[in-house]
């Protein structure tokens with residue numbers, strides 16, 4: 364027995380060292396990482412609550428049964444005799460998602476795998492040593508084949524992440540930045556008053572709940588598939604979209620319910636804490652309906668939903684205009700009314716849940732026209748630092764020629 368000699372003491376390696384490997388963390392290592400990154404991503408949750416949420420997020424639709432993978436960069440030359448614990452030089456997660464692809468000459472959509480990457484993190488004491496960079500280089504390569512055994516081509520279609528550190532860093536690693544505009548609708552007294560007085564579309568708006576969500580997702584995907592085939596031909600570019608499917612929507616909604624059930628536990632608020640309204644649908648004639656599915660986001664402060672209300676946001680995860688193909692950029696009056704009615708319900712829900720604004724990501728030209736015609740108060744926001752959709756493409760095309768269709772909040776992870 365005795366203390367380790369000088370040459371036995373573990374020295375942190377260079378980021379280019381061949382001994383660095385991308386692998387998966389143990390349960391203890393995951394917990395250590397979550398404990399450290401709670402400050403970044405805990406939002407309104409305490410550390411204890413966050414340490415419950417992260418494992419929970421591996422048990423819900425989309426991520427359960429291995430749908431989510433945790434990754435770390437570590438050093439294979441480390442051994443327990445050198446003391447301490449295995450070094451975690453950088454970490455992240457990936458989620459296996461269904462993607463749809465249409466090339467200009469295609470007559471049918473190709474289904475494939477696209478990985479969403481999240482929680483890229485380096486322990487504070489290791490930052491600036493290029494460990495995250497090394498992990499991302501390894502990850503970009505690894506994800507091409509990851510969980511693709513059932514694919515005919517054996518390759519994933521793409522991987523995507525939402526950068527919170529601007530457009531440059533990930534672009535240099537191969538994840539090109541895509542449009543990051545959103546339209547913000549403030550929850551002002553004025554907008555709320557309008558919802559009562561104007562009441563356009565009143566009586567024909569129905570709530571979206573867990574009961575009818577699945578069917579609507581099926582309709583949405585069918586329409587999206589048709590839209591992509593058309594768009595690929597029109598633009599002469601390969602189109603890709605994350606499938607706006609039931610599992611993807613439920614991943615967001617279960618996550619939202621988990622957080623709200625904690626925040627509203629001891630705070631006065633609506634009686635049904637896990638809001639049964641997950642969106643709204645306007646219009647009765649199939650083919651002309653408009654709907655939106657949404658989730659809530661709380662920034663916290665002292666752990667109350669009433670903290671930071673002006674920052675708290677109701678995100679439109681997905682907006683569907685059933686008649687998109689025939690509307691052009693000059694929508695008909697019934698669609699304008701339906702859109703306005705849906706957005707007014709979103710604003711009312713936002714007010715109910717202490718959310719100061721409603722955000723809608725990357726509206727299409729048609730949706731921009733609907734917003735203008737709705738006369739709802741709004742402002743466009745070009746994000747240049749946070750949640751920048753960024754994609755690595757594994758196909759033969761240049762990523763800059765890829766059209767990301769339905770680049771909306773539901774894709775985010």
Ligand SMILES: CC(C)(COP(=O)(O)OP(=O)(O)OC[C@H]1O[C@@H](n2cnc3c(N)ncnc32)[C@H](O)[C@@H]1OP(=O)(O)O)[C@@H](O)C(=O)NCCC(=O)NCCS
Nearest residue numbers: 403483484485490491492493494495496525526527528529
């Ligand atoms: C971002 C992060 C993962 C980088 O880890 P790292 O191991 O230090 O990264 P590297 O050494 O490979 O690269 C450092 C680069 O990241 C850049 N960077 C780090 N934080 C940044 C920020 N908030 N905004 C812009 N750039 C940032 C550095 O300026 C440096 O840039 P350079 O390559 O031009 O010199 C780490 O700082 C971290 O965990 N931050 C907190 C969590 C976070 O923001 N994660 C990213 C979520 S998208």
